Amino acid sequence: MLPIDAAAHSSRWRRRHPVDKAVLGMGLTFCAVGLPPWPGGPLVAAATLALLLGPAGVEPRQLWRAFRVPLGFCVTGALPLLFAVGGGDGWVSLAPDGPRHAAELLLRTSAASLGVLLFAFTTPVSDVLPRLVRAGVPAPVVDVALVMYRITFLLLDSMQQVREAQAARLGHTTRAATWRSLAGLGATVFVRAFDRAGRMQAGLAGRGYDGTLRVLLPTARISGRFLAATAALLTGLIALTLVLERFVA
Numbered sequence: 001m002l003p004i005d006a007a008a009h010s011s012r013w014r015r016r017h018p019v020d021k022a023v024l025g026m027g028l029t030f031c032a033v034g035l036p037p038w039p040g041g042p043l044v045a046a047a048t049l050a051l052l053l054g055p056a057g058v059e060p061r062q063l064w065r066a067f068r069v070p071l072g073f074c075v076t077g078a079l080p081l082l083f084a085v086g087g088g089d090g091w092v093s094l095a096p097d098g099p100r101h102a103a104e105l106l107l108r109t110s111a112a113s114l115g116v117l118l119f120a121f122t123t124p125v126s127d128v129l130p131r132l133v134r135a136g137v138p139a140p141v142v143d144v145a146l147v148m149y150r151i152t153f154l155l156l157d158s159m160q161q162v163r164e165a166q167a168a169r170l171g172h173t174t175r176a177a178t179w180r181s182l183a184g185l186g187a188t189v190f191v192r193a194f195d196r197a198g199r200m201q202a203g204l205a206g207r208g209y210d211g212t213l214r215v216l217l218p219t220a221r222i223s224g225r226f227l228a229a230t231a232a233l234l235t236g237l238i239a240l241t242l243v244l245e246r247f248v249a
Contacts, residue, residue, distance in 0.1 A: 002153075004066050004120055012057040013122040017220040018131060024051075024230045025119030031237055032111035040241040041107030047237060048114040058121050066121070070113040077109065078102040125149055130215045143213045151196060158192050159185065 032044040052058045081102040084095035132142050162185050171181035
């Protein structure tokens with residue numbers, strides 16, 4: 001199981017309905033994208049961090065380990081805005097307003113990433129997928145997603161076991177041995193994936209699979225108070241951003 005999924009299963013908001021958390025997380029994400037990046041981005045990011053580290057109970061180390069990956073993509077996407085290719089200043093030069101555009105993009109994307117992480121850190125995938133059928137998603141599509149979600153962790157466990165076995169047999173001591181170990185790892189995982197898929201199909205057939213996977217879900221109701229608090233928070237962020245924008249513009 002991935003660390004972020006393990007954190008979602010043990011989250012304080014684990015028993016809340018996914019709709020509550022989706023409205024909050026996606027609302028913050030849309031605010032980060034739609035509001036002016038300054039001061040909207042820092043305000044949304046600060047509110048999201050306060051929720052993650054406070055009521056949601058996410059550990060700072062867990063949050064940083066999950067956030068550093070999308071943050072790397074944000075920085076990588078912002079860097080090209082700093083430069084201009086061609087023109088009278090040479091092949092590569094500093095773009096006019098490049099730092100401002102790069103900073104705006106970085107503020108928007110990093111704040112939006114935190115909004116998505118808020119939902120991911122509080123809602124396991126296994127709580128969301130079965131409910132998609134009620135939202136109109138075809139049941140076979142949801143079933144395939146559930147099976148792929150489960151088999152992904154099985155394959156990751158297999159990869160870890162094979163890597164540990166190869167390391168114990170000095171399979172990574174030289175570059176040639178590392179390449180041979182990687183080739184063996186790929187072949188082993190490929191064979192195990194087919195084997196597990198066949199065993200899963202036989203297991204489903206033995207249990208009378210009729211085209212629908214029936215999954216027990218924890219009881220949860222949509223909270224009117226939580227949605228009202230979410231609406232108040234989003235409205236406050238929008239109003240505060242628009243007010244502060246007049247003073248910092």
